[in-house]
Amino acid sequence: MKRFLSILLTLALLTSLAAVALADDAPEPITLTVFRGDPGDQPTEDNKIYKLIEEKFGIKFNFTYLTGDLDQTLSTRLASGSYPDLFDGGNSADLIISGGALINLLDYISPEKTPRLWAHIEPQKARLIEKNAEGKDVLYIVPNYGLPDGPQIALSVGGPAFFIQKQVLAWDDYPEIKTMDQYFDLLERFLDANPTDENGTPYTGFAILCEDWRHFCLINPVQHLMGRPNDGEVYICVTDQNYEVTGNDPSVEFKTETFIDKPYAKAYYKKLNEMYNAGLIDRSTFTMSYDQYIAAISNGTVLGMFDQAWDFGTATSALTDAKMYDRTYVALGLVYDPDYVNGVEIEDHYLNGSLPNVRRGFGISTSCQCPERIVAMWEELLSDEWQLLLNWGVEGEDYYITDDGRLNMTEEQYANTQNSQWKLANKADGFFQSSPKKQGWIMNDIQVGDKVVKAGNCWEPANQDEIVFGLMNDYDKEFLAAYGYAKFADFVNAPIDLAPYGEAWQIDYTPVTTAHDNFLKVQDEQLPKLIMCSPDEFDALWDAFVAEITPYADEFAAFMQDAVLAEAHKVLDNK
């Protein structure tokens, strides 16, 4: 017996040695530390996608997600001087870039060394590649989103818009709402007729979230009413979409001003003041935390608000889960009535042509020991096969391919993709969301096992026709049919290509932080007061507000004017 055991042991030892020897040619295993600039959950130990990545590249990830305040976390990291290998600065990547925490990826990315990555960024390289202080070309972050293949896909509004509950539109027999006045008029009529929901909970006519950086719900709408996309806190004059052809002088074309202190902004806040005094806006909206806001929307008792669709996505899912489809929202592209702007007809501009998400996503930090391995991995992951795996999952398990080469999911498979617990074990979101990725249309046939995915499918399941319309609830189908629309994006303009400067909210304003900070603080404080004052005080308060904010606004606008022109020139000169 003893002898038998020892033979068995020897055999076991030998096989394990052989296994070690076999694994030798696989790359040396490493674990990368990863920081994500937004909150999230750790993937499970046996996550199937990370397992595949580890098998192929020998790379494991150790995730740290944001807890607490982003800017404080990043500045603490900067002060400590040791960084995670993959560093995602979220919306404040400017901080870690100016702090010198990221390496220049152009040392590793080139048409020869990394053809896929290069082809990925090449169409937008004028926007992505910057010049550093020494005049050298630099690229710190390959954007996580916004480099799609093929024509723009717009199924719904994902960004800013005026939102309204579907039941309000249905109640008024599906009217076409195009202007601010029509919008508030409808809300007012609905609220008069229906002060409470079926449970007796009072409706809130119009909610304004003001908490911390989410105060864009309070301070951003005016530019949209003026027919401009999201330029942050400035209004930029773009008169002619064909500036390149006509050779317009950019200094006239892109005249930049803050809008909040201008007469055309007064009309909006005067309207809000009117609505406040009519009982449409509740005073507690100005002290509401984000959680309270989401809770209120999830209850289905908020009729309308200005916001960005992603900002209340959790509330939308809650409403959908509760099957309260009539309480979900439609994004409307509102503009000012011509009466407010000297009779000018304004056209809405809420949906844009796509734009790279500049300076958002993973950068590789100066602490990283193996940048070339990470870049090589990204290069390989940008292959069609890997992208299909990362976007759609494993064929047969997470999706299926029809006989005519279309991608589709069963109801159960789709339900899985909405389940956060399932995703932790079966999706590589923590890594993939901040990594370079393909979006838009699948341009080439892809061989998966013995099946072929035909060109013309979508990279993202959420954009795939079969998924979108196959899973749409009946209420939404009927709702769209009542309007004669094919998709919810039809409520706003068709995507319009952006001016060469892009979207000005992306501009880094660190050099005028103090002025900008003061500029925002005055708005945070005075705009609620303006909305809540009695109508006869409004004009005097408005004048006082303009007087208080002008010095800060002027300094900020002057800086932004230069920055916008510089951005525009970067693209125009590189053409």
Place this chain on the structure above:
Amino acid sequence: MTGIAKNPGTDRTPKQVRAGFLRRLCGQWQLALMSVPMLLYVLLFNYVPLFGWSNAFKDISNERGTLIAFLRGDSPANYGFNNFINLFKPGAIPFTGAIRNTLAMSLINLVMGTVSSVLLAVLLNEVRQKAYKRTVQTVTYLPHFLSMVIVVGMAKIIFDSNERTPGPLNSLLLSTGMLQEGPDWLGQAKYFWWIVGVINVWKEVGWGTIIYISAMTGIDPCLYEAASIDGAGRLQRILHVTLPGIRSTFIILMIMNIGHLLDTGFEIQYLLKSSGTQQVAYTIDLYVLEYGTGKQIDYGLATAAGIFKSIVAIVLLTGANFISKRLSDDSLL
């Protein structure tokens, strides 16, 4: 004061004093050795960081682009007293406003906190039913262990002033007819300091009583007996025995609290502030947080604010100590 050990150096020359000190130190070397870890701790964590004060006189700000150089290891340029001057420049949230808010909220907290703690301690001291006393004590000091996030979250629900769906407080006020219109508790600047005070009292009142109750147990029961023989009623016993008995504890706590007058912290204010109340919500700590590590990142300015705060705290502490020494014999130093 009856000193047990007489100062051995009263009638000796300085040299003899030094020799005497050394001899005494050697004699107590076990005790001296025991104090070494604490000494190291204080040196390491309280004195060594003082070198960072030099940053207050340097130019280390994101805005002027000097932060990057600093983080890369270059020594920053001398900036003189500019950081201190910048502190007092007007801005949307002025530093002077932060000082005012800090002092106001501290004083409110100090007065409300002390009065409520002493009151509760006196009342508990009069309770003879042990089980009841213990229960009350436990229940009142438990909130001390709650995180401020939870406490402020509860406060936000209680003080919710939505007009259509008011929170518990406004519901009560309106339904009992005490008020015709529910006040906008969280949106109006005038209520903010008091709400902070009330939250602090609720959270800390039980914790504050512990030290007073222990001081009261130290009062000689003979005094109470003597007082009642002299015909003192319950109220008079409280006034003439209990309160004088905790006087020195009270004064020492007061002096220490005055030293911490500028430490209102920032948690409540940070969590509770909104657009309408930010002017009264910014404390010095919150100011340092925002301008030192927030979006602005100006290490120089933040350090200057910190130094300013420390200096004021030292002045307040020695001042309070001096006054208390003059008024009575109780003092901290």
